[in-house]
Amino acid sequence: MFDILVAGEINADLILSGNVKPEFDQVEKIVNSTTLTIGSSSAIFACGAARLGLRVAFIGVCGDDVFGHFMLDEMQKRNVDVSNVIIRSGGQTGLSVILNQEVDRAILTHLGLIADLQASDISDSLLSQSRHLHVASYFLQTKLQPDLPDLFQRAGSLGLTTSLDTNYDPSEKWLGFDKLLSVTDVFLPNKTEALSISKADNIEVAARQLTNKSELVAIKLGADGALACRDKEIIRSESISVNVVDTVGAGDSFDAGFIYGYLNDWPLEKSLRLACMCGALSTQKAGGTDGQPTLEEAMKYVS
C-alpha cells in the first residue's frame, strides 16, 4: 500500500526573518516576515518523499490543538497519509520558533508531544503495509530511542528496509549507535554528525567506518554536496548553486531524494545526485517543504 512508513516527531515551525536578534528589557522589534510552516525533520522528509511521487504514511503523536491540526492538514495536502497519527488530547503539539538571519538561525523549541511516539505504537500490521521504514530526529525521539534497534529488526523481519537520519545530538554525547546501525540499511548523517558518531577526523574515514555497520551511508556536506559509501567505495556529488532563502529541511529533502533512488534500485551516483538536487532546490523557499521539487523538476539536473 505504501512505499515508506515514517515513524516520526510532529512539530510546526514558526519562522521569523529579518532583524530577529531579540533584545530583552521589553524592547519590541519589528521583523520582516513570518511563516507558519511544516516543521520536524520527519514530517519534512515525508512531504519530500510524497512530492517525488512515493506513497508515504506517517505515524507520530500530536495534540488536539491548533498546531497539531495545522500539521495534519499540511501533511495531508501534500499527499502524506496521516490516518495513523495519534492525536493526544490534553497534550501540546511541538513548536519551534526559528529566528532566521541570512544564512544563520537560532531555534527555540517547545517539545510538547515530540518525543511521545513509542515502538509499541507501531504494529506489525502497519509495518507490513510499507516496504521501507524511515526514522529521523533520533535524539529528539527519546521514547522511541531505546527500542529503535528492535523496531528496525522487526521491520527487517517483515521485509522492510530501514533508514535513519539522527540529526544533531543536543547532549553532544553521540552514544548508543552500534546495535542500531547494524540494523539500519541506509544511514543519512551530515558531516558533523558522521564525524561525531564515528569519532573519525576526516569524512572519508568516517564514511568507511560507518559502513562497517550500516550497509550504505550518505553524508551531507551542505553547499559542497554529499558523499556516499558502500562496500568501501566512495562516491561524491556536487550540489548546484542556488539562491538560498533558508536551508531549513535541506537535509530531510536530501534524504527523500536518496531514498527515492534506493527504493528504485538506482545506481548510487544517480541516487546521490537526485538527493543533492532535492536538498539544493528545497532551500529556495522559506521553510522545509515549499521548495521541495517534484521528480520532474529535480531530474532536470540529474543526468
Ligand SMILES: Nc1ncnc2c1ncn2[C@@H]1O[C@H](COP(=O)(O)OP(=O)(O)OP(=O)(O)O)[C@@H](O)[C@H]1O
Ligand atoms: N547552500 C547550499 N547550496 C547548495 N546546495 C545546498 C546548500 N545547502 C544544502 N544544500 C544541499 O542540500 C543537501 C543537504 O543539506 P545539508 O548538508 O545542510 O543537510 P543537513 O545538515 O542534514 O541539514 P538539516 O539542517 O536539514 O538537518 C546538501 O547535501 C546539498 O546538496
Ligand SMILES: [Mg+2]
Ligand atoms: Mg540533518
